[in-house]
Amino acid sequence: MTGTALATLDAMLAERARAHPDRAALVLPAPVLPGSRTTTFGELDRRVERVAAGLHAAGVGPGARVALLVPPIADFFVLAYALMRARAVPVVVDPGIGLRRVRSCLDEAAPDAFAGVPKAHLARRALGWCPGARLAITAGGVPVPGTTPVRDLEGDRGPVDAQRPAGSPAAIVFTSGSTGPPKGVEHDDDGLVAQAALVRDLYGLGPGHVSLATFPPFALFGPALGMTTVVPRMDPTRPARVRAGNLVRTARRTGATVMFGSPAVLDRLGRDAPPGTILPALRTVISAGAPVPRDVQRRVLALLGAGAQVHTPYGATEALPVATIGSDELLDLPDDGICVGRPVPGVEVTLMRVVDGPVAALTPELAVPDGEVGEVVVRGAVVSRRYADRPEATTAATVGWDGAPAHRMGDLASRDPGGRLWFAGRVSHVVRTDAGPLYSVPCEEVLNRDPAVRRCALVGLGTGPVRRPVLVVEPARGTRPTDDLRARLLGVAAADDRTRPVEDVVFHPGLPVDPRHNSKIDREALARWATGRAS
Numbered sequence: 001m002t003g004t005a006l007a008t009l010d011a012m013l014a015e016r017a018r019a020h021p022d023r024a025a026l027v028l029p030a031p032v033l034p035g036s037r038t039t040t041f042g043e044l045d046r047r048v049e050r051v052a053a054g055l056h057a058a059g060v061g062p063g064a065r066v067a068l069l070v071p072p073i074a075d076f077f078v079l080a081y082a083l084m085r086a087r088a089v090p091v092v093v094d095p096g097i098g099l100r101r102v103r104s105c106l107d108e109a110a111p112d113a114f115a116g117v118p119k120a121h122l123a124r125r126a127l128g129w130c131p132g133a134r135l136a137i138t139a140g141g142v143p144v145p146g147t148t149p150v151r152d153l154e155g156d157r158g159p160v161d162a163q164r165p166a167g168s169p170a171a172i173v174f175t176s177g178s179t180g181p182p183k184g185v186e187h188d189d190d191g192l193v194a195q196a197a198l199v200r201d202l203y204g205l206g207p208g209h210v211s212l213a214t215f216p217p218f219a220l221f222g223p224a225l226g227m228t229t230v231v232p233r234m235d236p237t238r239p240a241r242v243r244a245g246n247l248v249r250t251a252r253r254t255g256a257t258v259m260f261g262s263p264a265v266l267d268r269l270g271r272d273a274p275p276g277t278i279l280p281a282l283r284t285v286i287s288a289g290a291p292v293p294r295d296v297q298r299r300v301l302a303l304l305g306a307g308a309q310v311h312t313p314y315g316a317t318e319a320l321p322v323a324t325i326g327s328d329e330l331l332d333l334p335d336d337g338i339c340v341g342r343p344v345p346g347v348e349v350t351l352m353r354v355v356d357g358p359v360a361a362l363t364p365e366l367a368v369p370d371g372e373v374g375e376v377v378v379r380g381a382v383v384s385r386r387y388a389d390r391p392e393a394t395t396a397a398t399v400g401w402d403g404a405p406a407h408r409m410g411d412l413a414s415r416d417p418g419g420r421l422w423f424a425g426r427v428s429h430v431v432r433t434d435a436g437p438l439y440s441v442p443c444e445e446v447l448n449r450d451p452a453v454r455r456c457a458l459v460g461l462g463t464g465p466v467r468r469p470v471l472v473v474e475p476a477r478g479t480r481p482t483d484d485l486r487a488r489l490l491g492v493a494a495a496d497d498r499t500r501p502v503e504d505v506v507f508h509p510g511l512p513v514d515p516r517h518n519s520k521i522d523r524e525a526l527a528r529w530a531t532g533r534a535s
């Protein structure tokens, strides 16, 4: 590991501000007007210090939970770091997951204060979110009556010296809820610092780098790592609608050296970048959160200079990153599944047999040999120990590994002889059949390779423990969903061991995907849709 080990992300920011106060920390779209606005490390850290003291004075002290519904504008960075400095607990909910889910997250976390942009406050008032919040803070320039603008929290109160109460996390971050209600994941200071340091060391990032951050969770680490964080003009809750021309212009203008984006953003960039685009300064593109198809990676690589790479880390809100692989290695591997790479330093990974319900400890019978599919179990500094307010979920996701607690990812994978993990879908998407379990990703891979298929999803129909496996197929652009095509695809499925038990193929014009990454297929919704349509 490089650099000094500091205990909190806000201490890392303070050190960067001392070392290089005049360097650009943030380059963000100017509010209302075109163009951008730059904040230096010195300015950012000063505002963080003042807002932390203001939060304290307003009664938001150590351990207080504060909902943070703010996109990556300047106040997002100020509030996030100020809450950490005040040792309060930011509760991060992505509004992209939908209003109903936001509400369930807020009801569960019961924050003591609510910080949001004006739109979030309107929703809070109209929908009765956070009735127990003692303080409402408005981020962004437009004041909302009855709330405190971030600017009003700033004053000359001197530095805060707050201690985190025992047992209080540093942050609660909600999952996207692709497989049920979103869960609040507790991270402590050590875990957040370990995550930032791991991202820094894995991809060789740090001061001098310019990070084009289209994915808010990664944007947060930028100031602590001393990078200049650039946010393009886009709606972060609708990544698939980002304008590629905008990204290219912003990357050129700022000399971006690294870019973080969800697979949906990379897809738009690769498809719609103006012809002849080359971004020679951009050496590292990092995409997380969902599988990144190889053709998406190839199209992005075509925009980069020689020696640049697309990296696809694998992880979850509970543990990020767990494994990673660069395009140099990935594109040389057989195109036969989704390889998510080798475990990263400091994170141990093992695979356990698929078991429904809690498991107290890993035993030799649960071991999975190389090449076979099992549930991914992880431990290490970046792994969260618990869900907020959900002891049963914590128990269900925790398993003892040689006496130490480890986290069950709820994902399936196999390990190849080179120690690489191949993602095999989620445990909750396994379809049990009379012929044995079917795993979503390996099954779908068989039809996804067919030129007539844009993408497809395995669903299990019926209500018992054993289901009827059906593949729901979205045809490729310009391909008509005919009976002949259906018969042909059933033939393809019957000819492969991984899909032989599949009983039917049905067509769907556009598979439903998650709102956050626009790439995870909503198989639960599809199973309901396909019921009655399959023969």
Ligand SMILES: Nc1ncnc2c1ncn2[C@@H]1O[C@H](COP(=O)(O)OP(=O)(O)OP(=O)(O)O)[C@@H](O)[C@H]1O
Pocket: 175, 176, 177, 178, 179, 180, 181, 182, 183, 288, 289, 290, 291, 292, 312, 313, 314, 315, 316, 317, 318, 338, 340, 409, 410, 411, 423, 425, 426, 520
């Ligand atoms: N590189 C990757 N390739 C394939 N899948 C990935 C990759 N990275 C992450 N994932 C998937 O994303 C999941 C993590 O997503 P996230 O933490 O946002 O919550 P979620 O799993 O979508 O929601 P919930 O846990 O509430 O159902 C992983 O468990 C895995 O299934």
